Amino acid sequence: MTIPVAQRFQPASSAAAGADRIDRVRLTLFRLPLNTAISDAKVLTGRQKPLTEVAVLVAEIATAGGHNGLGFSYSKRAGGPALYAHAREIAPELIGEDANDIARLWTKLTWAGASVGRSGVAAQAIAATDIALWDLKSKRAGLPLAKLLGAHRAAVRCYNTSGGFLSTPIDDLLHNAERSLTRGIGGIKIKVGQPDAAADLRRLETVREHFGDDVPLMVDANQQWDRATAHRLGRVLEQFKLEWIEEPLDAYDAQGHAALADRLDTPIATGEMLTSVAEHWNLIQAGAADFVQPDAPRVGGITPFLRVAALADHAGLRLAPHFAMEIHVHLAAAYPGEPWVEHFEWLEPLWNERLDLRDGYMLVPARPGLGLTLNEDADAYRAERAEITS
Numbered sequence: 127m128t129i130p131v132a133q134r135f136q137p138a139s140s141a142a143a144g145a146d147r148i149d150r151v152r153l154t155l156f157r158l159p160l161n162t163a164i165s166d167a168k169v170l171t172g173r174q175k176p177l178t179e180v181a182v183l184v185a186e187i188a189t190a191g192g193h194n195g196l197g198f199s200y201s202k203r204a205g206g207p208a209l210y211a212h213a214r215e216i217a218p219e220l221i222g223e224d225a226n227d228i229a230r231l232w233t234k235l236t237w238a239g240a241s242v243g244r245s246g247v248a249a250q251a252i253a254a255t256d257i258a259l260w261d262l263k264s265k266r267a268g269l270p271l272a273k274l275l276g277a278h279r280a281a282v283r284c285y286n287t288s289g290g291f292l293s294t295p296i297d298d299l300l301h302n303a304e305r306s307l308t309r310g311i312g313g314i315k316i317k318v319g320q321p322d323a324a325a326d327l328r329r330l331e332t333v334r335e336h337f338g339d340d341v342p343l344m345v346d347a348n349q350q351w352d353r354a355t356a357h358r359l360g361r362v363l364e365q366f367k368l369e370w371i372e373e374p375l376d377a378y379d380a381q382g383h384a385a386l387a388d389r390l391d392t393p394i395a396t397g398e399m400l401t402s403v404a405e406h407w408n409l410i411q412a413g414a415a416d417f418v419q420p421d422a423p424r425v426g427g428i429t430p431f432l433r434v435a436a437l438a439d440h441a442g443l444r445l446a447p448h449f450a451m452e453i454h455v456h457l458a459a460a461y462p463g464e465p466w467v468e469h470f471e472w473l474e475p476l477w478n479e480r481l482d483l484r485d486g487y488m489l490v491p492a493r494p495g496l497g498l499t500l501n502e503d504a505d506a507y508r509a510e511r512a513e514i515t516s
C-alpha cells in the first residue's frame with residue numbers, strides 16, 4: 127500500500143492532539159551588559175569594537191499537558207534583534223505540533239525560513255526553540271539532558287576564557303587565573319593574535335612561569351594570523367606545551383588549518399564560528415582540526431550539534447564546544463572522547479542556578495533538562511518579548 131504524500135508529512139504521532147501539543151511559545155530578547163568592555167585580537171587588528179554586551183534570545187515552550195522547556199541562542203555585537211525577529215516570524219509554525227518530534231520540527235522551521243538560508247541568523251534563531259524542545263523532552267523524562275542523550279561521564283574538564291582577554295592587564299590576568307583555579311576550574315585560556323606577536327609571547331611566558339607546567343593552558347588567536355604567521359608562531363609556541371592553539375586562521379580556511387595541524391605537535395582547535403553541519407563537515411573532511419569547537423546555539427541547536435559530534439567522533443577528533451557552558455556541559459558529557467567545556471560566567475545573571483566546579487571539572491547538573499530556570503531579576507535586561515499562542 128502506498129501512503130499518500132500528504133499523509134507522509136503529517137506529524138509522526140497522533141499525540142499532537144493531546145498533552146504534548148505545543149500550546150505556547152514565548153520569545154524574549156535580553157541585552158546583558160558585561161562588567162567591563164573586553165577585546166580580543168579582532169579589536170586590536172581594527173576589525174571589531176570592544177564587546178560591551180551579549181544579546182540572548184530565550185525561547186520558552188509549553189505544551190497543553192503543562193510540560194515546558196527553555197532554550198537560548200545569543201549574539202555578540204550585532205545580530206540580537208535579527209535573531210529575535212526571525213524567531214518571532216517562524217515560531218507560529220510550532221503551535222499545535224507534537225513537542226516530541228524535535229528533528230521534524232527543526233526541518234520544518236528551516237524550510238519556513240529557507241529563503242534566507244540554512245545557516246547564520248536563520249539557524250541561530252531556530253536554535254533557541256530546538257534547545258527548548260530538548261530541554262522539554264528531558265524534563266518530561268525526568269532526566270538531565272546528558273542522561274537523555276546517553277552520558278559518558280558525570281563531570282567534564284573545564285577551562286576559563288573570560289579572565290584572559292587582551293584588554294586585561296597581565297597582573298589582572300594572573301589574578302583572574304588564580305581565582306579560576308581556586309574555584310575548581312582546570313585550565314586557563316589566554317587570548318593572542320595581537321599585531322605585536324612579541325607582546326603575546328611575553329604574556330604567555332609570564333603565565334607559564336607563574337603557574338608552572340602542570341596547569342593546562344590554551345591560546346586563542348581569534349582568526350587574526352595569516353598562514354605564514356601561524357606557521358612561524360605555531361613553531362615558537364610548541365615550547366609552551368599548550369593544550370591547543372585556537373582559531374589561528376580565518377574560520378573558513380579549512381586547508382590552511384589542515385596544513386598547520388599536520389606540521390605542528392600542538393593540537394589545533396577551531397569551528398566556533400561555523401553555523402551549519404555542512405560547514406563543520408567541510409572542516410572535518412579537510413583534517414583541519416584536532417579539537418572541533420561546535421557551538422549549539424550558533425550551529426542551529428542541539429539537533430545539528432549532535433550530527434556534528436557524530437561526524438567528529440567518527441573522525442577520531444576531540445571536542446571542545448564554544449561558549450554556552452549551560453548547554454555544552456550536557457552535550458560534552460555525552461561525547462565519547464574526553465572533551466573540554468569553556469567556562470564563561472557572562473550569562474549567569476539570567477539564571478537562578480549555578481554550575482558546580484570541582485577539581486578541574488564542571489559537574490553535569492542532576493536536575494532534569496538543562497537544569498536552568500530564568501531569574502526574575504533578568505527582566506531588568508529585557509529588550510523584547512512576544513507570546514505566540516494557539
Ligand SMILES: [Mg+2]
Pocket residue numbers: 346348372373398
Ligand atoms: Mg575562541
